[in-house]
Amino acid sequence: MLNTRLRLERLIEGNSSWTGEQSRKNFEVVLQLTTPGEPLKSRLLLHPLAPEAGGDPAHGGGKFWKSQTDPEWQMLADWVRHANPAAPSRLNSGEFANDRCARF
Helix, strand or coil: CCCCCCCCCCCCCCCCCCCHHHHHHHHHHHHCCCCCCCHHHCHHHHCCECHHHCCCCCCCCCCCECCCCCHHHHHHHHHHHCCCCCCCCCCCCCHHHHCCCCCC
16 A cells, blocks of 8 residues: 555546545645645655755655756745735635635
8 A cells, every 4th residue: 555645536437637526625635745835844845856956865655856946846836935824715615726826
């Protein structure tokens, strides 16, 4: 069994995307791996980052980013960096699914 904290909802058979409810649940899982405003303290960004780039050397789930300059890493870091934990939650409304940079 794979031991990971990033367990996303399974797609419903025949679907190519998650439902609104599944997206909300996935978002909540991802939030638990972030430290709002601090990308370099967020497990979401550190675990899959190569150790020589500042990533977690003990993470056994694979390294997806060789550096912090990777465009995908930068996009997620920017999202975490500008996250506002004091903003009203929209998780239950489903509104976050349409927001490119959901605030939490």
